[in-house]
Amino acid sequence: MSPHDGPLGESTDGEADRPRPRSRIQKRNRARILDAALDVFSAQGFRGSTLDQIADGAGMSKPNVLYYFDGKEAIHVSLLNALMDRWLDPLRTLQDTDAPLDALMDYVHAKLDMSFTMPRESRLFASEVLQGAPRMSPHLESDLRPLLDEKCALIGRWMEAGRIARTDPRHLVFSIWAVTQHYADFEAQVRVLDDGPVRKAAEAHVDTLFRRLLTP
Amino acid sequence: MSPHDGPLGESTDGEADRPRPRSRIQKRNRARILDAALDVFSAQGFRGSTLDQIADGAGMSKPNVLYYFDGKEAIHVSLLNALMDRWLDPLRTLQDTDAPLDALMDYVHAKLDMSFTMPRESRLFASEVLQGAPRMSPHLESDLRPLLDEKCALIGRWMEAGRIARTDPRHLVFSIWAVTQHYADFEAQVRVLDDGPVRKAAEAHVDTLFRRLLTP
DNA sequence: GTGGTTTTTTACCATTTGGTCAAGGCACGA
DNA sequence: TCGTGCCTTGACCAAATGGTAAAAAACCAC
Numbered sequence: 160m161s162p163h164d165g166p167l168g169e170s171t172d173g174e175a176d177r178p179r180p181r182s183r184i185q186k187r188n189r190a191r192i193l194d195a196a197l198d199v200f201s202a203q204g205f206r207g208s209t210l211d212q213i214a215d216g217a218g219m220s221k222p223n224v225l226y227y228f229d230g231k232e233a234i235h236v237s238l239l240n241a242l243m244d245r246w247l248d249p250l251r252t253l254q255d256t257d258a259p260l261d262a263l264m265d266y267v268h269a270k271l272d273m274s275f276t277m278p279r280e281s282r283l284f285a286s287e288v289l290q291g292a293p294r295m296s297p298h299l300e301s302d303l304r305p306l307l308d309e310k311c312a313l314i315g316r317w318m319e320a321g322r323i324a325r326t327d328p329r330h331l332v333f334s335i336w337a338v339t340q341h342y343a344d345f346e347a348q349v350r351v352l353d354d355g356p357v358r359k360a361a362e363a364h365v366d367t368l369f370r371r372l373l374t375p
Numbered sequence: 376m377s378p379h380d381g382p383l384g385e386s387t388d389g390e391a392d393r394p395r396p397r398s399r400i401q402k403r404n405r406a407r408i409l410d411a412a413l414d415v416f417s418a419q420g421f422r423g424s425t426l427d428q429i430a431d432g433a434g435m436s437k438p439n440v441l442y443y444f445d446g447k448e449a450i451h452v453s454l455l456n457a458l459m460d461r462w463l464d465p466l467r468t469l470q471d472t473d474a475p476l477d478a479l480m481d482y483v484h485a486k487l488d489m490s491f492t493m494p495r496e497s498r499l500f501a502s503e504v505l506q507g508a509p510r511m512s513p514h515l516e517s518d519l520r521p522l523l524d525e526k527c528a529l530i531g532r533w534m535e536a537g538r539i540a541r542t543d544p545r546h547l548v549f550s551i552w553a554v555t556q557h558y559a560d561f562e563a564q565v566r567v568l569d570d571g572p573v574r575k576a577a578e579a580h581v582d583t584l585f586r587r588l589l590t591p
Numbered sequence: 592g593t594g595g596t597t598t599t600t601t602a603c604c605a606t607t608t609g610g611t612c613a614a615g616g617c618a619c620g621a
Numbered sequence: 622t623c624g625t626g627c628c629t630t631g632a633c634c635a636a637a638t639g640g641t642a643a644a645a646a647a648c649c650a651c
Contacts, residue, residue, distance in 0.1 A: 202506055202507065203420065203422050203423070203506060204419065204420040204422070204423050204502075204506075205423070206419050206420070206422070206423030206424075207419070207420050207421070207422030207423035207506075208422075282505055285501075285505055285560070285561075286420075286505060288560075288561050288563050288564045289498055289501055289502060289505065289560055289561070289563075290418055290419060290420070290423075291418065291563045292563040292564060292567075296563070296567055299564060299567045299568070300567055303564075303567075303568065304567060304568055307568055324587070326580055326583050326584070327576050327579065327580045329568065329569055329571075329576070330569075330576050330577055330579075330580035330581075331580065333554075333557060333558075333561075333565065333568075333569075333577075333580075334554045334557070334580065334581070334584055336557070336561075337553040337554045337556075337557035337561075338549075338550045338553045338554060340553075341549060341550070341552070341553035342549075344501070344504075344505055345501075345504050345505070345549075345552075345553075347504050347505075347507045347508040347512070348504045348508060348515060348519075349549065351508075351512055351515045351516055351519075351520060352515070352519065352520055352523055352545065352549075353545055353546075353549075355545075360543050360545070360546050361546055361549075363543065363546075364542055364543045364546035364547065364549075364550065365546075365550070367542050367588065368542070368550055368584070368588050371540070371587045371588050372583065372584050372587050372588065
């Protein structure tokens with residue numbers, strides 16, 4: 160029986176990421192496949208990627224990949240599910256505090272750090288959204304949307320209290336995402352246009368940009 | 376003879392965009408194909424797009440598409456060439472002036488306007504860069520890079536003269552691109568997360584963001 | 592070791608895809 | 622109106638692609 164199937168051979172849940180007993184080999188090979196798939200999907204999008212490329216990258220045969228995952232789409236969905244969690248984490252940790260400006264700047268730096276640390280994940284996300292988020296709008300609706308609403312309300316309260324400067328909270332977050340993820344998503348362009356120490360310069364500039372915006 | 380071939384049936388130049396005599400029909404059909412291809416390529420990337428989709432979108436048969444263009448790649452290259460011109464235009468018009476802040480804010484608004492007016496073009500560009508800019512790094516090197524260097528020098532002089540606030544000129548431009556193009560490239564996400572009048576709010580926020588950054 | 596289970600591979604299939612070809616349709620100047 | 626040459630298409634092809642079947646190989650508890 161293939162390890163991606165449920166006990167009844169058919170999972171009611173779409174992907175069934177619930178932990179089923181997995182041998183060491185299964186864990187290792189699923190991880191290998193997901194890592195290779197992240198390379199491929201983030202670089203070419205879902206439709207542009209092939210199982211052969213993923214199998215090659217994972218160092219195994221195509222049928223063996225399909226032994227561990229239900230198909231191309233299942234791999235993609237699995238990646239996206241895992242990604243959403245880690246991706247929203249920094250926003251989740253944004254809490255009410257006595258130093259709202261510091262909290263927001265921490266968020267900015269955390270997002271920028273992720274762009275340099277996990278560029279493939281950023282590009283996978285960007286690729287999916289760029290193509291209309293066909294496999295992710297449910298996630299965006301059910302996970303990101305309420306989280307963003309909550310944090311925007313919080314930011315709005317900070318602004319009303321005069322603790323940070325006023326601007327549109329929602330579009331503030333959009334611009335934080337845009338500027339930080341740019342370094343991962345447009346890395347190919349940045350590399351051509353900037354020979355210098357990109358990360359250092361980015362950190363300084365991004366800090367300046369949002370600090371000047373938000374300082375009351 | 377097919378209209379994309381040079382006089383010798385083989386163009387030395389890669390795509391040969393030099394104007395060859397084209398009939399009304401040729402102009403109309405090439406335009407139709409390019410428009411359909413823009414839809415498809417911007418939504419699915421190069422590898423994920425098919426000639427059939429383009430032919431369907433253009434309302435003609437696949438062999439007819441190949442009568443007008445040398446192949447899938449030639450269509451893509453043709454789109455990219457046309458795009459680079461229009462895309463760099465706002466940056467080209469950034470000139471030395473007595474009111475540098477206004478000039479930069481004009482640039483910001485021009486870029487933002489393009490995102491809302493030509494979202495497909497923005498996504499085509501993003502898609503290409505996201506995938507490592509395999510067909511565009513020559514353009515970036517030869518066209519964009521020198522243009523950016525020149526404009527960064529100009530911005531740097533404005534900063535040294537104290538006419539605008541100091542920050543890294545190169546990364547200032549990066550952040551302008553990032554924030555403005557975000558509304559086109561991540562439109563699917565923005566739509567889910569913001570029910571309001573996106574464009575109005577974006578214009579106001581982006582204006583605030585960069586005005587606060589640059590005001591001395 | 593042995594037997595059953597898990598893992599891997601070889602061979603294969605149907606569909607899609609980029610592209611070709613030769614023939615038919617059509618426009619338009621003489 | 623007639624023929625020449627531009628335009629269009631149906632039929633086709635080879636390669637790529639997602640996926641399957643079944644047997645071989647590796648593994649592991651006993």
